[in-house]
Amino acid sequence: MITKKFTLFVLGFVTILTTLYSGPRDFSMLVYNADRDFNGVFIYTIIQDEDGFLWVGGDDGLYRFDGKQMLNLNAKDSAINNLVTASVVSSDGHLFMGYYEGGISIVEHGRYRKIVSKEDLPNKVNRLRSHGEKTIWGLTQNKGLIRVQEDSVTHFSHSIFDQLISYDFMVYQDFIYVATNEGFLELKVEGDQLTSLGFLESTKGLQINSIFQDDHVKNLVWLGTNDGLYSHFLESRDIKPVEGFPAHVQVSSIAKDDLNTLWVGTKNHGLVEVDLNGIEVTAITFFNKQNGFESNQVGEVYVDHENEIWVGTFGRGLVQLNRAYFHHYELYKPLAVQGIHSIANYREDELILATEQGLVHAYHKAMRDSLIFEPLKYTQDYSFTSILVDGEVVWAGTRDGVIKVNLLQKTIERIGLAPKDVMEHHLIREIVKDNDGNLWISAAGNGVYHIKPSGELINLYNTRLGFYHNEIFAIFPDQAGNVWFGSHATGLALLPKGGEMQFLSKDEIFPAFDINTITQSADGNIWITTEGSGIYRFDGENFKQFTAKDGLLSNYCNAAVVDDIGQIWVGHRLGISLIQPGYDLIRTFHHPGELGETEAELNSVCKDRHGNIFFGNPYGVTKVNLPHFNFKIAKRHTHIKDLRLFYNATDLLKYSGKAKLDDILPSDLTFPYDENHITFDFVSINLRNPEAIYYQYMLVGFDKGWSPVEKSNYATYTNLDPGTYTFRVRESDHEALWDDEYTAITFRVNYPYWEMWWFYLLQIAAITLIVWLTYFLSGRLQNQFAIRLMVYISVFIAFEYVHTELEPYLTTVSGETPIFQVAVNLVLALCLLPIEIRLTHYLKLRAQAVEAKKELSATNQVEA
Known part of the structure; x- marks a missing residue:
């Protein structure tokens, strides 16, 4: 009998799991079912070929998917309605399939050809793998292995297979490792002989369902078992459970993407995302029915060429898991935080946000992929405008001067400049560090202070000392050691390393006067955003302007950042623009449904170590997910x-x-x-x-x-x-x-046949024959009406043929004008009558001459 105490314990445990493994997702989900021309329910295998087509095998045969059409190829299959349980693409680009009832086929341009019939191999094919040049290996459930080399088939049987259920395998050099219900079996291939080396000792009695050979770490193999996920290095004899992965989860399939993330399909807990740093697990996220995933029973997981995740379920069809382009974190409602004025990276994978209500620490909880936002309560008395994170110290600009926050000790120190605290009680617009480690601080109404980290003043720049303005909104030390300044109303200035200050707008070198932000791309180009004039690129010699006429969402640009492949992301009041300099293209994003709050704060932007970009908004943060991956222009065929x-x-x-x-x-x-x-x-x-x-x-x-x-x-x-x-x-x-x-x-x-050369010759021959018959018979017929009729028919046929051939050309000239056609027909008719009269007269005289000749010949014969 289940006690109330035990029930409460189970409910508590489920609640903990839900809290631990759920949260905001950077993914969207698309389910393929009968509504999308897909009738497969139980999915066993998913593979993508070299052309990009996705092949899905299951209980309804084989499907080919191109992104638009899910094409069922059963009608061309020699084994119609046979359930497809395994597939692989060979080194020469052909698709091989294995079946539930046994047998292997090759798909050649949409048509099937048997390699091994189910009569020759009446056992379920659980896995196919390609190894080497044009070599395919297949694993059956109980009857050993099959090797296919250019249609030459070798069956490797061994008595040990009769006693096991074989689920998966891998080929490594001359060894084959098989995942079975009794452990990890090692075999050696020598020619056409297969020798069993026994089970890996540490796996005996462990049911291993799937194997994934890591392509990032040499000799690393991931093993999916009925007791969780394990890692194994081939040169060792031990396996290790993956830390943080629950032991009770039954793993059915493993795949890995290019972002060093394992995707693990399970028999009872849906899909699991395992984020790795090297081989160390940093986060685990469950996608299951508790948090909206389609099914808890996963048969196959596959990562396609574009790093998209495909999940074949048992009973719910095919699921496509797409990485979302954007993710908006709402902070105002849950934390009462608004005005994200500045964002900076902290440690390896964390953020510090500067807000109206103090600093906010953004981080990942252990075994959780979504960001956690935690207000730092000891800073809530300050309204922050700009921050610079230096190790565990935050140099922070506020509406009331500069403070230094020690995040470890949770202490705050007000910064002033001896002997007089000139920055006290001033709004701080910007704090940056130059290549020498010194700080540049912009104080509203007091210009720019260049100080050492110790607080010692190096130099002061304001109008009293010949500087061009006291309200500096942007400061940027570039890669060469130059320092750029941007103001509203007086524009752009540059302090070259070791040189004198240059006032670029004042001297009409730079055409804009209201500067918001300045940044630099890896190629050395300087990007300058403005308030009303778009964004400018400086390549060392010339300034190039990008405006709304070029496709920019707005000419009012509040923030800019460069992603990992050199694309420029620009924040506006109503959305985001993406400049792709390699193609001179601009794309825009401004739908609230995808961006959340769309108003980017001035200078509030940063990029984390993964390449994600964060824009600060009045009510939260908008994350641009992996822009170097999600938004790059791909060349497709x-x-x-x-x-x-x-x-x-x-x-x-x-x-x-x-x-x-x-x-x-x-x-x-x-x-x-x-x-x-x-x-x-x-x-x-x-x-x-x-x-x-x-x-x-x-x-x-x-x-x-x-x-x-x-x-x-x-x-x-x-x-x-x-x-x-x-x-x-x-x-x-x-x-x-x-x-x-x-x-x-x-x-x-x-x-058509009537336009073929031989038909033209046939027509000419027929007309010639009619004319010749008319000519031939005219000398033998006495009836002049018959002669005249034959002549008329011959001439009419010849003229009609000529008219038919000329008609397309006449139509082109006349434009199909009826009166023109009538005139042409009249001319032909007028030509027909005199020609017919003359031919009839000629043939009549010829007939008379022939008759006279006959009479003369007869007279001569009588006289003789």
Whole structure:
């Protein structure tokens, strides 16, 4: 009997787990089911080929997904309705599949060919792996291993397999490691012989369900078991449980992305995200039904080429887990904090926020991926405007001077300059550190102070001492040791290292006068945001301006930061702009649903060690997730998937001289003249965001240039004239960015038989025969009406033939004007009558001459 005390304990434990493993997500979820043309419920295998197509195998056969269409290939399968349980892409790009009932097939351009029949291998294939040049290994559940080398099949059986259930395996040099229900089995391959070396001692009796060989750390293998997640180095004989990963979780599948994150599918707890620093776990997050995930039973996890996560569930279909582009952390309601005026990095993976109500510490709790925001209560009496974090010390500008906060000791020290506290009770706009470790501090109404960390004044810059303004909003020491200053009303100034102050706006070198922020990209370019004039780039010689006319969201730019690949992120009052200098492109983001609070605070921006960017807002923080990964422009290849006739799918091999496909489509397509209504289906594969792709196409031989930019991935041409055509299509991530690369297919529409050369000769021969018969019979017929009729028919046919051949050219000249056609017909009719009269007269005289000759011949014979 379950006691009340035990029930409360369980509920408490679940509550702790929910608190520990839940929280804000930087992911969105998309479920593929019958509403999206996908009927697979139990998913066993997911793989992506070299072209980018995603292949999903499960209880409804095999599907190919291109981001837009989920295509079921069962109709072309030699094993229809056979459940697909394993798949792999070989080194030469072919897809191999294994089945629940046994057997292995190869998929060649959408068509199946058996490699091993289920009669020869009547046992479930649990895993396929590619190893070396054109070598595929397959693991059966109870009947050992299969090796396929260029259609040569070798079956490696061993008595030990009959006693085990084999779930997964890996090939390493001449060794094969098999995950079984009794432990981690080691085998050695020598030629066609397989030798068992026994179980790894530390795994005996442990059910191992999955293996993942780490591609970041040499010889590291991750093992998924019925008792949690383990790590194992191949040169050692021990396995170690992953710290923080619950032992009661049954692991079914393991994958890893390029961000050093393990994705672990489980049989009973959904999907688990394991963030790593090297091989040390820094955070664990559960995606399960408790926090909105589709299912707790995961069969397969796969990370595609773009680092997107695909989860095959047992019973709920396919789930696509997308990294969100943005994440907004609301701080006003939960913490009563507003006005995030400055953000700075702290330690390795933490942030310090400067707010109206003191400092806020942002960090990750152990085994949790979402940020925790903790107000530092001992700073709540200060309204912060700018901060500089130096180790455990925060140099902080407030509305009432400068203070120094020791985060470890939780102490506050007011900073003044001896012998007179000139900064006391002044609003501090900016605090930065230069390359020498000294500080530059802007005090409203008092210019700029250059001091040592000890507080000793190095220099003072204000109007009384010849400086150009006392209200400096931006200070930036660049990579070369120069210091840039920006003010409102008087613009930009520069203090070169070892040189004299230059007033760039005053001297009309820089055209803007209201400067908000200054930053620098890795290539040395200086970026200057302004209040009303957009943003400027200085390359060492010239200033280039970017404004709303160039695509910027607004000319009022409050903050700017450079991401890890040199893209410039600009914060505005109503959103964010992204400048991609390598392509001279600008993208904008201003939808509150994706950004949350959209008003970026002046100078409130920073980038963490992962490359994420944080913009401070009046009511919280907007995070730009991995901008160097999520927003980079990718070069993709466009695939022409199919050609449809009259909108209907057809077997294109009927229009080809080839027995099988060399590519997705035949390369020698020829269509009859009356099958000239052709639709081209094409796609550039972006599994994460297929709607972000733009297309242009043209049909060489029909179109004069590229089509308008559009997002639809098909093109239809009707009533194509006979001839040879080449269809070209190209894609882009941005409607203004196009290059000369395209995908093309050439085909031919045949001429109708009446336009073929042999039919022209046949017509001419027929007309010639009629004329010759008329000429031949005219000398033998006595009936002049018959002769005249034959002549008329012959001449009419000849004239009608000439008229028919000339009509297209006459129509081009006349523009199909009826009166012109009538005039042409009248001219032909007028020509027909005199020619017929003359020919009839000639043939009549010829007939008389022939008759006279006959009579003369008869007379001569009588006389003789």
